[in-house]
Amino acid sequence: MRPLADPDFWRDRAVLLTGHTGFKGAWLTLWLQALGARVSGLADGPAPALSLYELTRAGDGVGEWHADVRDHAAVRAAFAASAPEIVIHMAAQALVRRSYADPRGTYETNVMGTVNVLEAVRCTPSVRAFVNVTSDKCYANAPSRPPRPFVEDDRLGGHDPYSSSKACAELVADAYARSFFGSGDGPRVASARAGNVIGGGDWGEDRLLPTVMAAALADRRVVLRDPAAVRPWQHVLNPLSGYLRLAEALVADADLQGGWNFGPALEDARSVAWIVERVGELWPGQLRIEVDPGPHPHEARTLSLDSTKAHELLGWRPAWDLDDALAAVVAWYAALRAGEDMRAVTLGQIAGFHPAMAA
Numbered sequence: 001m002r003p004l005a006d007p008d009f010w011r012d013r014a015v016l017l018t019g020h021t022g023f024k025g026a027w028l029t030l031w032l033q034a035l036g037a038r039v040s041g042l043a044d045g046p047a048p049a050l051s052l053y054e055l056t057r058a059g060d061g062v063g064e065w066h067a068d069v070r071d072h073a074a075v076r077a078a079f080a081a082s083a084p085e086i087v088i089h090m091a092a093q094a095l096v097r098r099s100y101a102d103p104r105g106t107y108e109t110n111v112m113g114t115v116n117v118l119e120a121v122r123c124t125p126s127v128r129a130f131v132n133v134t135s136d137k138c139y140a141n142a143p144s145r146p147p148r149p150f151v152e153d154d155r156l157g158g159h160d161p162y163s164s165s166k167a168c169a170e171l172v173a174d175a176y177a178r179s180f181f182g183s184g185d186g187p188r189v190a191s192a193r194a195g196n197v198i199g200g201g202d203w204g205e206d207r208l209l210p211t212v213m214a215a216a217l218a219d220r221r222v223v224l225r226d227p228a229a230v231r232p233w234q235h236v237l238n239p240l241s242g243y244l245r246l247a248e249a250l251v252a253d254a255d256l257q258g259g260w261n262f263g264p265a266l267e268d269a270r271s272v273a274w275i276v277e278r279v280g281e282l283w284p285g286q287l288r289i290e291v292d293p294g295p296h297p298h299e300a301r302t303l304s305l306d307s308t309k310a311h312e313l314l315g316w317r318p319a320w321d322l323d324d325a326l327a328a329v330v331a332w333y334a335a336l337r338a339g340e341d342m343r344a345v346t347l348g349q350i351a352g353f354h355p356a357m358a359a
């Protein structure tokens with residue numbers, strides 16, 4: 001088994017990415033195009049000017065659909081026109097803090113949006129595999145729970161509206177798989193759960209690395225919310241490689257439907273303070289750090305994933321460890337500061353991650 005995507009599988013394959021203009025979406029769009037796939041993307045509007053998608057001109061050659069996932073008719077039209085074989089569903093309201101401010105909008109996008117996308121899958125006979133991108137936050141993380149990494153059969157839940165909406169999206173995908181796609185040739189459905197990802201080009205509000213790198217670029221002080229919080233950090237290319245392996249495997253084997261964890265090695269679960277200190281060592285300049293004592297809305301403190309299932313059944317491994325990831329992130333922002341061509345830089349990092357692509 002290959003740990004990374006198989007170029008022969010993806011060459012000339014019709015792939016539809018929802019949320020293709022987002023952080024993960026831009027990396028995946030570039031990677032799939034480099035693999036020779038025919039990529040279409042669906043998002044609720046054009047990408048912002050400073051986004052990774054725009055900086056890397058990721059949309060060159062992509063069939064783009066501006067559709068809100070809450071608009072069933074628009075989603076269906078995009079599916080009909082792009083006739084994908086593989087769908088990777090990433091469009092979401094992806095921020096915990098925003099979900100406290102707008103719980104209704106978060107559920108509408110993340111839950112009914114997933115229903116609408118799955119309805120479109122039902123109406124599109126070309127679809128062979130559907131990968132539903134959720135989160136490590138989809139697991140119920142009660143304080144009384146023993147501190148061990150989550151396995152795929154653990155109870156779903158979620159304290160805040162974002163996490164709960166992702167657990168709901170899992171249940172929706174599972175019900176569609178059982179109710180409508182069960183028979184042999186129907187589309188195969190799986191959910192992919194990954195935690196905090198880091199990588200160049202993330203500007204997401206309230207995420208650690210974007211906050212730190214934006215402060216570094218502007219030579220501002222970095223204000224940390226919760227330096228003791230431990231997260232299973234990994235480079236964005238690690239879970240994306242899991243999504244690609246999962247889609248390949250689903251096409252080959254209907255028994256692989258269900259939930260999948262794509263987490264980093266357990267030793268790559270590190271505190272916010274550790275990450276910022278390491279970034280400070282790598283960044284070619286000064287990082288000034290300050291701690292904001294709060295109060296802050298609840299966020300699950302320690303989350304880690306047991307990815308044994310993906311290791312054993314997909315042959316998937318996180319190809320970059322945390323040191324590789326931080327080095328790549330800092331190099332990306334340093335290249336941006338130096339005015340380099342960010343498409344070339346980003347494609348260069350993808351090629352470094354996945355050398356078989358060039359073979």
Ligand SMILES: NC(=O)c1ccc[n+]([C@@H]2O[C@H](COP(=O)([O-])OP(=O)(O)OC[C@H]3O[C@@H](n4cnc5c(N)ncnc54)[C@H](O)[C@@H]3O)[C@@H](O)[C@H]2O)c1
Binds near residue numbers: 067068197
């Ligand atoms: N970034 C992380 O650390 C992380 C961690 C775990 C899970 N995830 C999940 O991965 C997926 C991608 O995350 P990301 O970091 O790239 O998010 P992002 O916020 O950068 O991108 C979200 C994408 O979804 C699109 N979108 C948002 N609302 C939409 C709507 N109503 N209709 C159509 N499109 C809409 C946006 O235009 C964008 O293309 C999400 O499902 C997120 O929940 C992300």
